[in-house]
Amino acid sequence: MTHRVLLCDDEIPIIRAAEFKIKKAGYDVRIAGDGEEAWQMIQAEMPDILVTDCQMPRLDGLGLVRRLREHPETRDLPVLMLTAKGFELSAEELARRWGVRDLIAKPFSPKGLLERIREILHEQPVGP
Amino acid sequence: MSSSNNRYNLAAVGSAVLSTGWVVAWAAGLLIDGGNWIARLGSLAVGLALAGTAAALWLRRQAREQTAARRFFETLNRLDPHALRRDTADSEIPPLESGHPLADVARRLRDGLIELAEQFQDLEHARNATEIRCRRATTEYERVKAILTSLDEPIVAIDPFDEVILANPSAKEVLGIDAEQTEDRALRALVRCETLVNLLSTTSRRKAMESRSDEIQVPATTADGGWYRVTARRLAASGAVDEDAPGGGAVAVLRDIGETKALQRRNAEFVSSVSHEMKTPLAGIKAYVELLADGEAEDEQTREEFCGVITAQADRLQRLVENLLNLARMEAGVVKVDKDGRPLNEILEEALGVVRPAAEAKQIELVSDLSPMYLGVFADRDLLLQAAINLLSNAIKYTPNGGRVTLRSRMVDAHVRFEVEDTGVGLSEEDKYRVFEKFYRVKKDKDMAQGTGLGLPLAKHIVEDVHGGTLTVDSVLGKGSTFAVVLPGSGQISS
Numbered sequence: 031m032t033h034r035v036l037l038c039d040d041e042i043p044i045i046r047a048a049e050f051k052i053k054k055a056g057y058d059v060r061i062a063g064d065g066e067e068a069w070q071m072i073q074a075e076m077p078d079i080l081v082t083d084c085q086m087p088r089l090d091g092l093g094l095v096r097r098l099r100e101h102p103e104t105r106d107l108p109v110l111m112l113t114a115k116g117f118e119l120s121a122e123e124l125a126r127r128w129g130v131r132d133l134i135a136k137p138f139s140p141k142g143l144l145e146r147i148r149e150i151l152h153e154q155p156v157g158p
Numbered sequence: 159m160s161s162s163n164n165r166y167n168l169a170a171v172g173s174a175v176l177s178t179g180w181v182v183a184w185a186a187g188l189l190i191d192g193g194n195w196i197a198r199l200g201s202l203a204v205g206l207a208l209a210g211t212a213a214a215l216w217l218r219r220q221a222r223e224q225t226a227a228r229r230f231f232e233t234l235n236r237l238d239p240h241a242l243r244r245d246t247a248d249s250e251i252p253p254l255e256s257g258h259p260l261a262d263v264a265r266r267l268r269d270g271l272i273e274l275a276e277q278f279q280d281l282e283h284a285r286n287a288t289e290i291r292c293r294r295a296t297t298e299y300e301r302v303k304a305i306l307t308s309l310d311e312p313i314v315a316i317d318p319f320d321e322v323i324l325a326n327p328s329a330k331e332v333l334g335i336d337a338e339q340t341e342d343r344a345l346r347a348l349v350r351c352e353t354l355v356n357l358l359s360t361t362s363r364r365k366a367m368e369s370r371s372d373e374i375q376v377p378a379t380t381a382d383g384g385w386y387r388v389t390a391r392r393l394a395a396s397g398a399v400d401e402d403a404p405g406g407g408a409v410a411v412l413r414d415i416g417e418t419k420a421l422q423r424r425n426a427e428f429v430s431s432v433s434h435e436m437k438t439p440l441a442g443i444k445a446y447v448e449l450l451a452d453g454e455a456e457d458e459q460t461r462e463e464f465c466g467v468i469t470a471q472a473d474r475l476q477r478l479v480e481n482l483l484n485l486a487r488m489e490a491g492v493v494k495v496d497k498d499g500r501p502l503n504e505i506l507e508e509a510l511g512v513v514r515p516a517a518e519a520k521q522i523e524l525v526s527d528l529s530p531m532y533l534g535v536f537a538d539r540d541l542l543l544q545a546a547i548n549l550l551s552n553a554i555k556y557t558p559n560g561g562r563v564t565l566r567s568r569m570v571d572a573h574v575r576f577e578v579e580d581t582g583v584g585l586s587e588e589d590k591y592r593v594f595e596k597f598y599r600v601k602k603d604k605d606m607a608q609g610t611g612l613g614l615p616l617a618k619h620i621v622e623d624v625h626g627g628t629l630t631v632d633s634v635l636g637k638g639s640t641f642a643v644v645l646p647g648s649g650q651i652s653s
Contacts, residue, residue: 043467046467139445140445
């Protein structure tokens with residue numbers, strides 16, 4: 031079974047680098063331009079992991095995670111968060127309150143992001 | 159005086175002895191013969207005469223003594239205790255004659271009085287000195303109190319029992335003390351700021367004299383959040399031998415740091431925004447460089463694509479740095495401004511030429527509606543061109559494909575006005591005020607175009623600070639915006 035990864039960022043050229051790397055590793059990768067679009071894509075097709083930026087138009091990363099946690103079917107979706115912010119966000123706080131698995135600072139390494147995605151997906155119980 | 163007195167005494171005593179002798183002799187003669195009456199009467203008369211003389215002498219002596227005593231006491235009564243001095247006392251209080259029965263008492267009384275007068279005079283000096291000191295201290299106290307009262311810095315002082323001994327009006331206002339009388343009331347009961355109460359209280363109990371300080375936020379009374387730096391110092395016990403002896407309480411002086419705090423916050427926000435704006439293109443560069451380094455791009459086309467993204471992101475970073483530097487230079491006033499009388503329309507036409515490709519790429523109709531008049535402005539050509547380009551490219555960025563952007567110039571009274579009108583997304587009431595803030599980007603429109611949020615603040619600086627004009631915006635959400643620049647005119651010629 032091919033794992034599905036949803037990448038969400040309004041800086042499309044940048045997230046395409048991650049898409050390229052992750053796709054090459056054999057995952058099924060989708061891209062959303064903002065939180066609202068990501069939410070609609072999740073409704074239509076549930077990914078195995080979400081990687082989202084914080085600052086985005088319409089619905090930002092935190093708003094998206096909050097919405098995911100409010101719905102039973104998306105409550106347990108693993109989330110990795112990307113941020114270009116300096117000190118306004120704390121990984122511990124995000125993990126404790128919203129179950130965000132990790133906070134990855136921009137600029138990020140596509141290789142490092144892929145490894146983190148792999149680790150998290152490996153932890154998941156294998157479906158039937 | 160003294161010898162005559164003794165004579166009187168001698169005569170009096172002698173008379174008394176003789177008269178007593180005569181009476182005794184007469185009585186004895188009577189008993190013996192009871193004879194010659196005449197002789198007996200004669201001797202009786204002599205005896206009585208002698209006794210009378212003695213009595214008269216005694217009475218006279220009594221009278222003289224009384225007069226001397228009365229004079230003595232009258233002198234005492236008239237004495238001025240302020241003026242009595244030991245060296246002149248003999249002339250002021252003549253002593254009684256040595257034979258006078260009160261002479262000894264009078265001498266002791268006089269000595270005692272002189273001593274008392276001296277003590278009285280000493281006390282009076284001391285009292286005068288104290289009075290002067292007291293008046294000085296009162297004046298000093300009033301002056302210090304007036305100074306403390308007039309100070310804008312809040313000041314609170316406590317005694318060793320944590321009771322307030324001073325709270326100036328500024329302290330009352332800032333700390334929200336509504337009590338009229340603050341003296342002798344517990345600090346804790348008057349002030350709710352826990353940090354301040356604890357700082358003062360612990361400082362008061364410390365052995366060391368050096369001051370301690372902390373930052374406190376009192377219940378917000380100002381827009382800046384009521385931040386104060388409080389410096390507390392222990393007061394030495396008054397009257398202690400050791401000047402540093404504890405037990406005098408403590409005093410706290412508060413300094414308003416609201417503005418500093420606000421500045422720090424704005425600075426932190428600014429740095430955060432800059433780093434965020436820089437990290438985004440950096441993220442692109444780093445990610446694609448890593449892909450290239452790892453040999454992920456297997457064909458030439460992919461490699462070119464990656465290099466294209468890297469170049470675009472590097473350009474974006476460069477633009478950001480240039481804009482930042484320009485803005486910083488302008489804010490610091492180090493930009494070399496070369497102002498001269500120039501034709502505005504020429505500058506505007508040049509700006510139109512610069513942005514035309516961007517408008518064409520989005521099929522935006524770029525309308526030039528420039529005044530046929532010569533509009534002279536006293537301006538720096540490069541800077542004003544930059545401002546016009548920023549306004550135009552901003553309009554093109556936030557106008558959907560197929561829209562229209564109009565550049566208009568007019569003469570209005572003695573001023574020159576040019577405006578950029580678009581049929582774009584428009585601004586909300588709040589955004590209208592905030593678009594000129596550094597790094598502010600309208601959230602909902604961020605995905606429409608790339609930007610640093612520096613173009614409009616830069617234009618505003620150029621127009622207002624460099625050229626003494628105004629840059630304002632009028633907008634209807636969803637319909638479009640008009641950014642208008644008004645500059646002082648420098649004469650016009652009909653073309």
